[in-house]
Each structure stands twice: as structure tokens, then as C-alpha cells.
Amino acid sequence: MNLLSTSRSWLSVSRPPLALPTISLGLASPRLGLTLARFRSVLAPRKVEWPKRQKRRLPVPTGGATKGTTLSFGDYGIRIKGNGARLTQKQLLAAEDAIKRKIKVVKGAKCYMRVFPDLPICIKGNETRMGKGKGTFEYWAVRVPPGRVLFEIGGAPIRAELAREALRQACHRLPTMMEFIDRTAVPRLGNLLLEPQTLETSSPVTAKA
Template sequence: MSRMPRRVKYRKSQRRRIRGNATRGNKVVLGEFGLQSTQAGYIKAATIEAGRIAAQQYVRGIGRLFIRMFPQKSVTSRPLETRMGKGKGEVDYWAAVVKPGTVLYELSGVTEEQARICLARVAHKMPVRCRFVRKRPDLVTTAESK
């Protein structure tokens, strides 16, 4: 089932240029291993679902998959062979805006070798370049060290 928001304030959104690196959602939090984007782009809701199915088929109940992106941007299109004018087209699909550094999927409960194979299958379906990342141990803060 394709993901989309329950309700939005405005049905049609404008395209914006995707600038900068991800400052939020750029660390592995929920799982032990993650798939991180190295490029900016839009990922369709159907593509997110295809990645989820590819991972679930490989994991088969031994691990847990977390999806860290949500398609909240509407992308519109006009019918083919339509003349100019007559306004903006209808919503064609929903997409997630992804910046470089965004963690797309996370896995837990599997070995590193299994996670690499599983996330490589998912990365093959993504329209942006991705890399495998591991959860980093929390850095000791200055308050805890005193």
C-alpha cells in the first residue's frame, strides 16, 4: 500500500531546489545498521514501498526494518499532448525529499553481513546513491565525564 499523508494544508506544492546536507535524520537511531543517501533527490512512495518489500523478503522475521523517510511532498503532472495554460496539473504521486546524509532505512536484529546484503538490495531500487552505515556509540558528553 502506497504511503501518503492523511491530510495536507495545500494539495499542490511547488518544486524547490534541494540545498545542503541533512542536519536531522542523519544518524542511525532505531536500528543497528542503516542505508544513508549520498545524493539529493525525490523518492516516490511506490519506490519506498518497493524497498520495504525487498528488505522484508530478505529479513523474513529475523530482524526489524525501520523506514526513516515519509512521502509528504505532492508532485503534479499534466496529461500528455495538452496545450499550455489551463493551470497546474493534478497530483500524480507523493514523494519524500531526501538530502545528502539522510538515513532512509534502518535494520536491527541481524548480523552485519546479512544487513549489508539486505540493504544492498534496497539501495539497488533507490533513485539516489546510498551507502551502508553502522550505529555509532554515543559520544561521551562533558557533563557525564565530570
């Protein structure tokens, strides 16, 4: 076998195609043709039909519904006391990080977030003339009514003192008044606590003949 045939046989070997690196972005950019992904640390919806919406007012539970005012996953939690609030993505992440940093000493302890920022907030610059359409997107937020549970702690047995301290640090990151609750907490309808009705037993009345 000569040298030319050897070089030809070496060139005829099939090689796998080179894999091009992919870049993950948090924003949709179909023109670039890149692989888009939403990171786990980013609180943002995966798909948005209308990127610009109205802020609207805070919801008020006037119909009597108490869903979301008691614990569902953990043993301790915090819920809004007083007026509702519009919480931003950064505020929720800061509160969640404060809770996880405090309860990481307990093996298996988890932090549950009961709300999710899916409201796009658009802001126009200062000293801008009227018109020219709606402002540009700035951040994600969520409208939370009064009495709604925001964070829960569970997954493993944890002392009430440690859970109270972790949730207290989370309350300092939120711009509203909160209250500490546990499994024995009653539902809240706005600013009204729905206490269970107690049946009053009375002695039977004996009828006279």
C-alpha cells in the same frame, strides 16, 4: 391464544437494525458518504491542507545541521551518498519490501523508514497547451538531502552480512547512490564526513630560570 394474537406477538418483537456495509477508500469523497480510511500499505499523509504544491529544489544542509545522518533505531542502515534525490512512494515501498523479504528469517527483526512521502507531485499531459491551471495529482514524493538516513534494520540481533545484503537489494530500488553504515558511523554534512577531533597531548614545557 388464537393464531392472530400469536402472529401479533411475534411481530411485536424488537429486532436490531440492519448494519449497512461500509466501504473504505484511500481518497477523500465527502459526496458519497462512505467511511474513508488510509490503509497501512499506502504511504500517504492522512490530512493535506494544500493538495497542489510546488516541487521546489532539493534541500542542501548549508547551516551545519547533522540531524538525521546517523542511526537512531536500528544497528545497520543506509544513507544517501552524493547528491540528494526526490524519492517517490513506489520506490520507497519497493525498497522496504525488499528489506522485509530478506530479514524475515530473523525473528523480531524490524525495518525502520526514516523518511515519509508528503509532497504531492502534479503532472500535465504531453503536448498540452500552456495555461489551464496546474496539472492533476499523480503521486506522493519526498525531497531527501544528501547524507540523510533512509532505512534502518534493528529490533533483534542480526548478522552484518545479512543486513548488508538486505540493504544492498534495497539500494537497487532507489535512484541514487547509497552507503552502508552502522553504529560506529560518524555524522555526515552533505558530502563531508565529520570526524571526531582528537586531542593532541604535548609534553609540558619547562621554563628555565
